[in-house]
Amino acid sequence: MTALQNDTFLRALLREPTEYTPVWLMRQAGRYLPEYCETRRQAGSFLALCKSKELATEVTLQPLDRYPLDAAILFSDILTVPDAMGLGLYFAEGEGPKFERPLREEAAIRALAVPDMSELRYVFDAVSSIRTALAGRVPLIGFSGSPFTLACYMIEGGGSDSYSRIKTMMYDRPELLHHTLDVNARTVTAYLNAQIEAGAQAVQIFDSWGGVLAYGKYQEFSLAYMRQLIAGLKREHDGRRVPVIVFTKGGGLWLEDIAASGCDAVGLDWTVDLAEARRRVGDKVALQGNFDPVALFAKPAAVEAEVARLLASFGSGSGHVFNLGHGISQFTPPEHVGALVQAVHKHSRQYHSAAHQAGA
Amino acid sequence: MTALQNDTFLRALLREPTEYTPVWLMRQAGRYLPEYCETRRQAGSFLALCKSKELATEVTLQPLDRYPLDAAILFSDILTVPDAMGLGLYFAEGEGPKFERPLREEAAIRALAVPDMSELRYVFDAVSSIRTALAGRVPLIGFSGSPFTLACYMIEGGGSDSYSRIKTMMYDRPELLHHTLDVNARTVTAYLNAQIEAGAQAVQIFDSWGGVLAYGKYQEFSLAYMRQLIAGLKREHDGRRVPVIVFTKGGGLWLEDIAASGCDAVGLDWTVDLAEARRRVGDKVALQGNFDPVALFAKPAAVEAEVARLLASFGSGSGHVFNLGHGISQFTPPEHVGALVQAVHKHSRQYHSAAHQAGA
Numbered sequence: 149m150t151a152l153q154n155d156t157f158l159r160a161l162l163r164e165p166t167e168y169t170p171v172w173l174m175r176q177a178g179r180y181l182p183e184y185c186e187t188r189r190q191a192g193s194f195l196a197l198c199k200s201k202e203l204a205t206e207v208t209l210q211p212l213d214r215y216p217l218d219a220a221i222l223f224s225d226i227l228t229v230p231d232a233m234g235l236g237l238y239f240a241e242g243e244g245p246k247f248e249r250p251l252r253e254e255a256a257i258r259a260l261a262v263p264d265m266s267e268l269r270y271v272f273d274a275v276s277s278i279r280t281a282l283a284g285r286v287p288l289i290g291f292s293g294s295p296f297t298l299a300c301y302m303i304e305g306g307g308s309d310s311y312s313r314i315k316t317m318m319y320d321r322p323e324l325l326h327h328t329l330d331v332n333a334r335t336v337t338a339y340l341n342a343q344i345e346a347g348a349q350a351v352q353i354f355d356s357w358g359g360v361l362a363y364g365k366y367q368e369f370s371l372a373y374m375r376q377l378i379a380g381l382k383r384e385h386d387g388r389r390v391p392v393i394v395f396t397k398g399g400g401l402w403l404e405d406i407a408a409s410g411c412d413a414v415g416l417d418w419t420v421d422l423a424e425a426r427r428r429v430g431d432k433v434a435l436q437g438n439f440d441p442v443a444l445f446a447k448p449a450a451v452e453a454e455v456a457r458l459l460a461s462f463g464s465g466s467g468h469v470f471n472l473g474h475g476i477s478q479f480t481p482p483e484h485v486g487a488l489v490q491a492v493h494k495h496s497r498q499y500h501s502a503a504h505q506a507g508a
Numbered sequence: 509m510t511a512l513q514n515d516t517f518l519r520a521l522l523r524e525p526t527e528y529t530p531v532w533l534m535r536q537a538g539r540y541l542p543e544y545c546e547t548r549r550q551a552g553s554f555l556a557l558c559k560s561k562e563l564a565t566e567v568t569l570q571p572l573d574r575y576p577l578d579a580a581i582l583f584s585d586i587l588t589v590p591d592a593m594g595l596g597l598y599f600a601e602g603e604g605p606k607f608e609r610p611l612r613e614e615a616a617i618r619a620l621a622v623p624d625m626s627e628l629r630y631v632f633d634a635v636s637s638i639r640t641a642l643a644g645r646v647p648l649i650g651f652s653g654s655p656f657t658l659a660c661y662m663i664e665g666g667g668s669d670s671y672s673r674i675k676t677m678m679y680d681r682p683e684l685l686h687h688t689l690d691v692n693a694r695t696v697t698a699y700l701n702a703q704i705e706a707g708a709q710a711v712q713i714f715d716s717w718g719g720v721l722a723y724g725k726y727q728e729f730s731l732a733y734m735r736q737l738i739a740g741l742k743r744e745h746d747g748r749r750v751p752v753i754v755f756t757k758g759g760g761l762w763l764e765d766i767a768a769s770g771c772d773a774v775g776l777d778w779t780v781d782l783a784e785a786r787r788r789v790g791d792k793v794a795l796q797g798n799f800d801p802v803a804l805f806a807k808p809a810a811v812e813a814e815v816a817r818l819l820a821s822f823g824s825g826s827g828h829v830f831n832l833g834h835g836i837s838q839f840t841p842p843e844h845v846g847a848l849v850q851a852v853h854k855h856s857r858q859y860h861s862a863a864h865q866a867g868a
Contacts, residue, residue: 310837312802319806319814362778362800362833364817401760401779418722419761440722442672446679454679457724473722477670 150284152349157219158287161350161391161413161434163467169459169496170218171489172289174395175475176211177223180482183210194239198224204274205281212285214482215489219286219350222278222343224271226293226354229335230302232267233260243306250305252313257324262335265342272346279347290348292340294355294396295332295377296370299325302332311360318369325369333373337380344385351381352393352415359398370396371405378410393436397474400425407433417473418443422461435462436469439488444472444480448487455491464499510644512709517579518647521710521751521773521794523827529819529856530578531849532649534755535835536571537583540842543570554599558584564634565641572645574842575849579646579710582638582703584631586653586714589695590662592627593620603666610665612673617684622695625702632706639707650708652700654715654756655692655737656730659685662692671720678729685729693733697740704745711741712753712775719758730756731765738770753796757834760785767793777833778803782821795822796829799848804832804840808847815851824859 152158157170178184187207191197198204208223227245231237236248251257265272278288293301301307303314303325317325340351358370378392394406395415406414407429416425416437425435443454455470462468470492476485512518517530538544547567551557558564568583587605591597596608611617625632638648653661661667663674663685677685700711718730734754743750754766755775766774767789776785776797785795803814815830822828830852836845 310802312805312837312839315800315802316805319803319810359779362798362803363781365800366779398758398779401781419719419726419758421723421761438722440675440725442670442675443679443722445672445676450679477672479672 152287153284154218154286157469158350158388158391160466160469161393161436162389163431163434165466165500167497167500168493169462169468169470169499171470171492172217172219172221173211173472173476173485173488174221176217176221177207178476179478180476180480180485181210181214182482194225195237198228198274199270201270201274201277205277208274208278208288209281211485212282215486216493217286217489219289220278220282221289221352222271222275222291222348224274224291226291226298226356227301228268228271229263229292229332229339230298232263233302233331233335234263235302240306245301246306247302251299251302251328252305254321254324257328260328260331262331262338265338268339268342271339272342275343275346275348287349288347289350289352289393290340290343290346291352291354292336292343294353294358294370294394295329295336295373296361297355297357298332298336299328300357302328311357318365329369329373330376333377334380337377340377341380341382344382344390348390349385349388350391350393352395353377353411355394355396355399358396363401366396366399366402367405371402371409374411375409391434393469395436403428413469415471419473422458422468423463426462426467431467434467434469436471438473439471441472441474441476441480444476444484444488446484448484451484451487452491452495455488456495459492459495459499462499466500470496512647513644514578514646517829518710518748518751520826520829521753521796522749523791523794525826525860527857527860528853529822529828529830529859531830531852532577532579532581533571533832533836533845533848534581536577536581537567538836539838540836540840540845541570541574542842554585555597558588558634559630561630561634561637565637568634568638568648569641571845572642575846576853577646577849579649580638580642581649581712582631582635582651582708584634584651586651586658586716587661588628588631589623589652589692589699590658592623593662593691593695594623595662600666605661606666607662611659611662611688612665614681614684617688620688620691622691622698625698628699628702631699632702635703635706635708647709648707649710649712649753650700650703650706651712651714652696652703654713654718654730654754655689655696655733656721657715657717658692658696659688660717662688671717678725689729689733690736693737694740697737700737701740701742704742704750708750709745709748710751710753712755713737713771715754715756715759718756723761726756726759726762727765731762731769734771735769751794753829755796763788773829775831779833782818782828783823786822786827791827794827794829796831798833799831801832801834801836801840804836804844804848806844808844811844811847812851812855815848816855819852819855819859822859826860830856 391412
């Protein structure tokens with residue numbers, strides 16, 4: 149494969165010196181971009197977009213053609229995994245993702261098994277296709293939902309406000325949930341390893357819903373299974389370390405525990421003080437985040453000021469990947485995203501000078 | 509007024525010795541109780557229920573007649589305050605609270621003023637009526653939304669998922685939001701003082717949405733105004749201290765800051781480890797919480813086990829008021845609530861023995 153022309157993102161994840169703070173945005177290929185909406189319209193549906201390697205490649209590269217982002221992320225959906233497990237993913241108009249066969253009966257839970265990875269071949273094909281199209285411009289990130297987050301959708305049958313089904317199972321029948329999470333962890337291990345084999349140069353685990361759990365339950369039902377799956381990942385490919393990022397939305401209280409999961413970097417939402425987070429994790433992991441995506445609705449001057457504030461709070465030295473604290477909103481003005489990316493590159497150089505690298 | 513027969517709740521808030529851990533539940537007078545639904549049906553609407561002192565008294569006492577709770581809480585709604593400010597509160601069927609005249613124009617924001625407290629007379633009348641009906645059984649809690657939480661509703665015009673209007677104002681026009689919050693803080697001061705005069709024996713500030721703010725913004729736009737209003741509260745009435753509880757949902761990361769706001773107790777949601785929280789606040793404040801309301805869907809045996817686990821994590825000594833980490837769900841089986849209250853009283857006595865009081 150072609151040599152990487154910009155590996156700033158990978159170096160920052162490993163806390164190696166960089167010239168500036170790299171930036172990418174969760175959901176950077178998405179509905180706020182008119183060109184994405186046009187491709188999706190042509191594809192006919194969101195799932196058709198995910199399942200076509202040509203279209204997935206096209207939308208993955210769209211934000212890179214607009215903004216000097218430091219990483220690309222595979223265009224896909226975390227729910228392809230339970231779909232491959234036979235739950236029957238569909239998108240009800242205006243209602244978000246749903247499953248035809250949610251996990252409700254004990255027999256169905258007991259029968260749950262790691263699917264054959266050939267069911268997810270279209271994802272790995274997309275990874276290869278995107279790597280070819282990127283031609284070494286920036287690294288490609290692969291991803292998966294966390295075992296717990298996948299289980300939320302599988303058991304609730306779709307999105308939820310209260311998570312009452314999965315939590316009731318957790319309190320009343322913990323062994324059933326543990327079984328589900330173990331199958332999910334083994335599935336995600338195989339899934340991410342196949343993405344790495346296909347060319348993903350870093351992987352992120354999206355634990356979107358771990359933050360709804362009580363203290364203690366998070367450690368037992370979400371983090372433990374991320375630790376299990378991370379232990380099974382190929383951490384080197386093509387002679388280079390493949391960094392692992394864990395992002396638990398709402399997990400700021402549990403930062404030390406997450407940093408000890410075996411990951412290379414921890415994603416943070418905007419409620420966390422970067423300076424304090426850095427103090428708490430020491431030199432264990434890099435940090436990724438944590439701009440409030442809603443602050444992108446503010447005018448470019450305010451966006452720039454907020455970027456400068458966040459960079460200053462992290463301070464000097466490497467180990468910070470700039471990102472949002474959650475996926476970008478579909479209502480974000482694209483020119484504000486440009487202001488953010490430019491501001492990160494412009495304001496961060498002062499924190500990465502040779503003097504700072506030595507003194508950090 | 510009649511002497512208090514059970515002041516366990518008030519003593520725990522002031523970290524004085526108690527015989528057991530007192531318990532009340534946020535939204536304990538609510539839709540999970542069939543008798544509440546019946547009274548509400550008779551009232552015709554939620555607002556009619558709030559505005560009738562007889563009916564508000566009736567529903568406030570309903571949970572106390574079922575369960576040996578250690579406090580009553582005024583039946584009302586946080587949005588009575590912006591309604592009194594002229595925003596025109598109404599409840600759209602199945603859509604939650606809305607305002608006819610949300611704060612959108614600069615002129616309207618500049619014109620915002622502290623309303624005459626006579627507009628809220630029905631609330632203070634309800635407080636007096638409830639005190640009479642309680643006849644000293646347990647203390648009565650008054651409450652208000654926080655300045656920021658009220659501003660969320662006032663500016664968004666109702667509930668919100670993204671808080672994009674208020675956050676955009678915060679980043680683009682911070683001075684307009686500061687003005688709104690200052691008016692709200694002065695209003696809430698007058699409102700809570702009038703509740704205290706009418707007989708509220710403790711007050712809670714519900715900062716339901718402060719947790720959506722970024723680090724730094726929370727301190728500037730939510731906590732600062734709670735500190736301001738707390739400084740203006742009457743802290744003694746009828747010869748007894750009136751404790752103040754601050755509850756920021758999702759505020760666990762900022763616990764030290766909240767504990768320094770001038771309050772007597774901090775409410776916690778279920779993501780916080782009580783042992784760690786206690787270590788963090790030291791002897792500054794009492795703690796209230798933090799049972800996951802969704803865990804009440806589990807069977808009574810599981811509810812009891814979870815109660816025992818939470819009590820053990822707080823450990824020995826006073827300074828803990830048992831509560832949920834958020835309002836009780838309307839779908840909660842009432843008998844599970846009974847199991848929770850019973851379990852708190854039963855399992856907590858071991859942590860309040862004379863030996864523990866001395867050693868704590």
